[in-house]
Amino acid sequence: MTLAVDVGNTRIKAAVFEGSTVLENFVFEKNELEKKITKILEKFQNCSDLVVASVGNVEKQSFLTFEKQLNIHFFTHEDIFPFINKYATPKTLGIDRMILAAGATLQFPKQNRLVIDAGTCITYDFIDENDNYLGGAISPGLRLRYESLHNFTARLPLLTLEAPDSYIGNSTAQAIHSGVVNGFVYEIDGFIDEYRSNFSNFIIILTGGDAEFLAKRLKNTIFANSNFLLESLNQTFQYKIDND
């Protein structure tokens, strides 16, 4: 059994895997890390490996208390990945994006793949059919858009996510919801159209905290898999064991 932990920018997500099957998912805050992992390990005593991908400010040391109990692997740029990294600044590429790219490469062989992670940030990652990782894009996520409109203006209220009535927002609140939600949807549809017109034979994977909300609003039909990062983490760890 493997416990996969994704330390995101906002919160932590984890899942226990038996082979490639998810037994249970968990979401928690950074300050609850030790307590929650202790609990998970009490429940799943057959866990032998703990694998971590962290883009947050949680370091490897935070997991060292569990070292007596299990084998810990903290993914870094030095690990072996199943794609050729063509990013011009490979050392600054987010480890979450590398894990997503690895998962897409392993799960969908011999095709162009676009991974869209709608989390704190939206990230786009493109791996071509020859397994070259080419890069993508980084833009603000849904909640970040609502927060920045409020934080950097004098008069805009902080709203929580709500589907807009129309693209023509007829009040301050509706105008903000339209700008944030429709802007988000148009952006993603626009990127997908751009990739579609330049590449054939490709698959789109949509994941992250806002994936489900988003999937039903896109013009392009794609399925959301909120667990794709954790699944990829488990799969990339397996790849590492097989190839190291």
Ligand SMILES: Nc1ncnc2c1ncn2[C@@H]1O[C@H](COP(=O)(O)OP(=O)(O)OP(=O)(O)O)[C@@H](O)[C@H]1O
């Ligand atoms: N309880 C919650 N806390 C924060 N965001 C939430 C919550 N529930 C849903 N969301 C949505 O999820 C988005 C954040 O996605 P996610 O949880 O994947 O981010 P994250 O934990 O920071 O991970 P990452 O850094 O990998 O994006 C926000 O835009 C928000 O709309």
Ligand SMILES: CC(C)(CO)[C@@H](O)C(=O)NCCC(=O)O
């Ligand atoms: C873009 C985020 C914040 C998304 O979690 C993360 O992947 C990151 O910190 N990336 C570093 C910059 C880059 O990927 O080029």
Ligand SMILES: [K+]
């Ligand atoms: K993200």
